[in-house]
Amino acid sequence: MSELLISFDKESPSLIDEKIKIKAITEDKASLEYKFLEGTPGEGNLVWKPIQDFSNKNECEWKPIKPGEYMIMVQTKDKKSNTLKNAKARYKIKTSKEEISSIKENKDKLITKIITEKDSLILGEKINIEVIGKEGEELLYRYLIMGSHDWEIIKDYSTENKLTYTTIENGTIEILVECKRLASEENVEDFERVTFKVMNQPKIEIESFECLSENILVDEELIFKVGVNCDKTRTILYKFIKIDSNGRAACIQDYSTNNIISFSEGTKGEYKLLCYVKDLFSNKRFDDRAYIMYKVKPYNEIRIRKFSSDLNDPQVVGTKINFRASVNGGKEVLYRYIVEGPVAEDTGYIRSKLFTWEPKAEGEYKIILKVKDISFEANGEKDYEDIKEIFFKIEKKAEKPVRIVDIITSKANGYIKNEPINIKIKAEGGTELKYSFIVYKDGVEKERTDYGLTNWINFTPEESGEYELEVRVLDKYSDKEFDVHNFIYFKVRDYQLAEIDYVLLSQKEIYLVGDTIDIETIVQNTKNVLLRYVTKINGHEVEDTGFLKNKRFKVKPKAPGKYTFEIYAKNVLCTEEYDVKKEVSVYVHDAIPVTNTKINIKEKEIKVNQEITFEVTSEGGRDVCYEFYIMEKGTWVRVQSYSKKSYYTFLPFSTGKYRILVLSKSYYKKVNYEDYTSLEFEVKP
Incomplete structure (x- = not known):
């Protein structure tokens, strides 16, 4: 048309x-x-x-x-x-x-022209309008917009010849600019129209909805993330609703810009998480929605990783044999040890990973390990979640079993090429013990000593690399290759490893923006050690000093957040990336945390249908905001969202006991609250 x-x-x-x-x-x-x-x-x-x-x-x-x-x-x-x-x-x-x-005689054009930046906009954009009036005249300007039925005033008469208008609906928008002289008694002396088109934003679609938590378990943090097809220039709002297996729905996040949500479930079962997304300027209930199904388990599946004994088969009657269980999964694991053979035993389900068995008679035995979580419900005759067995032969022999009590080395670590290492063995049992030592490098045998009465060895590595030393102990009358053995491992280097003893921070409980964070690193062999400091803010790397000799490092934070300092140390001869690494973290705040939040009321007696004002004060913080909740008849209701308004006026319509809860936080803190307080009061007739 x-x-x-x-x-x-x-x-x-x-x-x-x-x-x-x-x-x-x-x-x-x-x-x-x-x-x-x-x-x-x-x-x-x-x-x-x-x-x-x-x-x-x-x-x-x-x-x-x-x-x-x-x-x-x-x-x-x-x-x-x-x-x-x-x-x-x-x-x-x-x-x-x-x-x-x-x-008619006085009528002339007061509006010379109207300047606009563009004639086509996206919903939510702003348009700047500038009116050029007749030179030499003192003029007033009024701005109106065509509404659904008539012209609606945006801004009444003033000397302001500029208008910034935010588009809130799509379609063709018409703005009327009316003008008159400052001293005029007329309603309007001149007017002009401005027309422009407003188009909808591109359609928002949810592209991904995923759970970032590795394990979905009861009482553990569950993290979900939603991705959309929009760039970062648009402000997208996200709303999450959780639905349990009984169909009960609960809003766990109202519309906000946070596309990652975390919470925990206190009950196992199947759940659905529904996400609504919409543009900040959208007038729809939502622009797109999606859901994800997830199943919450009470614990990870229980599996026996290893079931072993400290002594080899066979052993003699009266020998104490320790059985140890290593189990993955579960929350509160129970263990049951069953001995089948000439003399049977059953511990029932206990909490101990260790079972000590002292056989009373010779013969063939089977030791059974059953494991389950304390919350496991038996299914028929199966009262366990995993099971393993060990077969053991017990002989009738009076000698005490051979056992390695301890292995003592001259150094705990820091093995260096061409420096001797002394290894000494403490063993017991048997009648007369003999010792043998075998040295391996990179899995290849390098040295071996035949069985003898000497229970120690001096070993001098001539090359750097990975070494393994096997210690064997044999009773004089034993016909086995060995009665008991063990392994110790060495990593030999060309130089002494750098060691960080301590990382010292300046003595402060709270760090604020502008404070100096002073870090001093205490290392061994200081002259031959280089240090590298990597600074991260909220997980993002912002500075890397590279390796240097300086043992002190100072930082003056310019922004709040979590500051993590990764400290790498290495010997000057080190050919690898570093020898040792330590990490320290501090939190830098914009302001002192909000504390001492209090609720004050002036009225001594509160009555039905009479307003009461609750005033809130607090200490610390920066641009402190408050959120108010009222409990009436056992139900909490949020009555005022976070704002800088530090008071709330309440009009009770019925008698009874009420409670008011106030949450407080600094405006810039991305937390639910920093401090809170509550007050109980009674409304009388």
Whole structure:
């Protein structure tokens, strides 16, 4: 449909009781019907009255009967449909010819031009409008927008010739700029219109919805993340609703910009997490939604990793044999040890990973290990979640079993090429013990000593690398290869490893932006050690000093957050990336945490239908915000979201006991709250 214009045969303003011809001008003349209406001046909104109902005539006669400023509207519709289009025009009626002549003589253009940045915008964008007025005149400007029924004022008369307007709906937007002189008694002396189009944002779609937690278990943190197809220039809001297996729904996050949510489940079962997303400026309930199903287990599946004894098979009657269980999974694991053989035993389910068995008779035995979680419910005859067995032969022999009590080395670590290492063995049992030592490098045997009475060895590594030393102990009368053996391992280097003893921080309980964080590293062999300091803020690396000799490092934080300092140390001869690494973290705050939050009320007695004001004070923080909750009849209701408003006025409608809860935090803190307080009060009749 082409543009619709309105023309009058007499120039505004005109006289009362004077006939005025109104004409609708459009190119689609043949296919349209026209309706003419007048907006009569009065209190509040205009009152629309028909001048001429829908017909083929695009002209009509209008005779106003009182002075004022009228709005003339022409509606058109196609003969084949009911789609309406309208146009509006202002028209003034004066009381006398002299008044009209005076206005016409003084009438001139006060608005030279209107400047806009663009004529097409995306929903939510702002448009800047600048009005260029007539030079040398002191002018007032008023700005209106075409609403659903009439012009609505955006900004009343002022000397401001600039307007910034935020688009809140799509379609064609029309803004009217009215102008008059500062000393004028007229309602308007000149006006111009500005038209521009507002288009919807590109459609938002959820591209990913995933659980970031490795294990989905009861009472452990569950983290979910939602990804959308929008770039970072748009502000997207996310809302999460959790639905349990009984269909009960709970909102765990109202609309916010946080696309990652974490929580824990206290009960096992199947759940559904529903996510709504929408643009900040969207007028829809949501733009897209998706859900993810997840099953919460009470614990990880229990599996026996290893079940072993400290003595080899066979052993003799009366020997104490220790059996040890290594289990993965479970939350609170129970162990049951069953001995089947000539003399049977059953411990029942116990909490100990260690079982000591002292056989009373010779023979063939089977030791069974059963494990389960304390919350496991038996399924039929199966009362366990995993099971393993060990077969053991017990012989009748009076000698005490051979056992390695301890292996003593001259150095705990820091083995260096061409420096001797002394190894000494303490063993017991048997009648007369013999010792053998075997040295391996990179899995290949390098040295071996035959069995002898000497229980020690001096070993000097001639090359750097990985070494393994096997210690074997054999009773004089034993026909085995060995009665018991053990292994110790050495990593030999060309130099002494760097060792960090301590990392010292300046003595402060709270670090604020601008404070100096002083780090001193205490290392061994200081002259031959290089240090490297890597600084991270909230997990993002911001500085890497590289390796240097300086043992002190200072940082003056410019922003709040978690500061992590990774300290790498290495010997100057080190060919690897580093010898040792330590890490320390401190939290830097914008301000001192919010504390000592208090609720104050002036009223001594609280009555029904009488307002009561709760005032809140706190200490510390920066730009402190408060959130208010009221408990009435056992139910908490949020009555005021986070804002800098430090008071809340409450009007009770019924008697009884109430509670008010106030959460407080600094505006910039991304936490639910820093401090809180509550108060109980009673409303009387």
